[in-house]
Amino acid sequence: MNSIATSPNRSGLRFLVFQHVDVEHPGIFREFWREAGIVWDAVELDAGEPIPALEPYDALIVMGGPQDVWQEDEHPWLMPEKAAIRRFVQQLGRPYLGICLGHQLLAAALGGEVRLGNSPEVGPGEVELTAAGAADPLFAGLSSPLQTFQWHGAEVAALPAGAEVLARNEACAVQAFRFGFAAYGLQYHVEITDRTVPEWQQIPAYAASLETALGCERAAKLADETAGLLPGFAQAARRLNDNFLQIVTRAIAR
Incomplete structure (x- = not known):
């Protein structure tokens, strides 16, 4: 387990992060958490790192990855991961933020269904907030439609x-959802940085979905296409992070 300590721990908050491939980390959130003085521990599940005791953590953040939630034979650590998610959300009642695979794992762990979409959704695209989303504290101050970055099948x-x-x-009916008062899943990648596209293009499964979704010519230009949108993505990520921190703080006070 990789512990990232910001000293001193000004916020008093401690986060647990599940990762499924080393290049899918909290991305821009690392900068925000450093500024806030949040301590966080990263567990690289695909590398065989064990899940620690959950009780010391105020929130669980689960990142994306090239795996699918149903691939338990290929990735047996998916079973204890789902169990940990279920326990953290249902038994401990603590805040959760899942991104892409982490979004799908939240649904699967709690009895929902995840399956392949009609086609991969990769690159910049818009999502619309539902009436519930527009009223939800996680999306406070964010516009609809919201410009996002996608990479999922x-x-x-x-x-x-x-x-x-x-x-x-139109491509995906569940781009974000909430379970209970503080467990959230986001299908899109709010954590994107300038390193995201070039690093993910090196993952064979991601490269294949990229070319399927966009074709070879546009796939090769995705980093350039995305670069101009990064300031807007960063602004939206900061707002969502600030909102989530407020949700975590309120949860502690309950």
């Missing part, structure tokens, strides 16, 4: 009982 096809859709688009 699977999608949440059926929500867990009691969950609510917060964002959608």
Whole structure:
């Protein structure tokens, strides 16, 4: 387990991060957490690192990855990961933020359904907030439609009982959802930085989905296409991060 300590821990908050490939980390959130003085521990599940005790953590952040939620034979660590997510959200009742695979794992762990979409969704694209999303504290101060960055082939096809859709688009009906008062899934990649596209293009599964979705010519230009949108992505990420930190703080006070 890789512990990233910001000294002193001004916020008093401690986050646990599950990663499924080393280049899918919290991205721009690392900068925000450093500024806020948040301590966070990263567990690289695909490298065989064990899941620690969950009780010391105020929030669980689960990142993306090239795996699919149903590939338990190929990736047996998916079973204890789902169990940990379920326990953190349902039994401990603590805030959760899942991105891409982390979004799908939240749905699967709580009884929803995840399956392959009709085609991969890769690159910049818009999502619309639902009425519930526009009223949700996670999206406070964010506009609709919201410019996002996508890179996924699977999608949440059926929500867990009691969950609510917060964002959608034509390609994917569940771009964001909430379970309970503080467990959130985002299908899109809010954590994107200037290193995201070139690093992810080196992952064979991602490169294949990129070319399927965009074709070879546009795929080769994706980093350039995305570069001009990075300031807007960063602004939206900061707002969402600030909103999530407020949700975590309120959860601690409950």
